[in-house]
Amino acid sequence: MAETLVRFEGVRKTYGAGGPAAVAGLDLDIARGELMTLLGPSGSGKTTTLMMLAGFEAPSAGRILLDGRDIAPLPPHRRGIGVVFQSYALFPHMSVAENVAFPLSVRGVPRAERQARVARALEMVRLGGFGERRPAQLSGGQQQRVALARALVFEPPIVLLDEPLGALDKALREEMQLEIRHLHQRLGVTMMYVTHDQAEALTLADRIAVFEGGRIRQVADPATLYNRPADAFVAGFVGENNLLPGEIAAREGEEVTVRLRCGPVVAAQAADCGGPGEACLLAIRPERIAVAAVTAAELGAGALPAVLREAIFLGDHVRLRLAVGDGGELLAKRPAGLGRLPEPGGPAAIAWPEGAAFAFRDTPRRG
Incomplete structure (x- = not known):
């Protein structure tokens, strides 16, 4: 097991007397060198968690340990943590080099060393030669790289990123996701990354903590989280999933009907x-749902009859909306050009591999 760098122990955050907890009973370890993503809908507690680690919010209860030390008494500037915000927070009157050098200046790093470290940081984010420009002369992606270089230049033990790509267009956002992932792999720096975007979390993370209602619902690596969700909330929030209501008819060990x-x-x-x-x-x-253009009489073993309601071509795949049973509906995806599709309104057969379907408790979601 990798050494723990950050530990949340029973951390709770409430605003106002008797108000609901923004974060409730949080226990979470982040390993040294790990890229941990906090994923969840708005108001789930993920950004509050990041802000408590950064020192911009104080826990109402519990402890936050950094390298084994309780950091509650330390103000943000004494914690030595790098932070990247969605707004970038660059100084418009300073050059790129001056922006990146700012954390070194306030720490009293000598001028010659500052210049060398700034040059290395800009090369690291592919902005060598941009040092004399002002932030307004850069694209959104370049400004984000400057903010990342500034967070890394003083070699903090951990870098916190709060929705850092939210202002970018889709193509640039995907490019920057890979940039951050590759930068993390090269440097081995510990990162905690907050997002509400499931695809972004799956792309970036070593592990993902899924938040809902101020609590963590599951912590796992991306493949486990996607393929073995812990409950119905995680199954419905991470990626697309069909969630059909029903009742357990029989159970034998870990298999149910x-x-x-x-x-x-x-x-x-x-x-x-x-x-x-x-x-x-x-x-x-x-x-995971296979769809075939067959009649009910041609159904194979384990297949269910269905009716194709809609087929939408999306380039590399086709989305199929199917009616099943009495009022049920399923979404299926299949690669474009793979076999003959049923006609809209026509009969179909659907099936999925053994072990692909999971049963979860049907419990009300917390508000």
């Missing part, structure tokens, strides 16, 4: 559900 509310009875993995008679949600990823 689910009677869907729309009629069909199917097998599933007991991911987070109870026994017979309990309400559940059946989760199945759209890309």
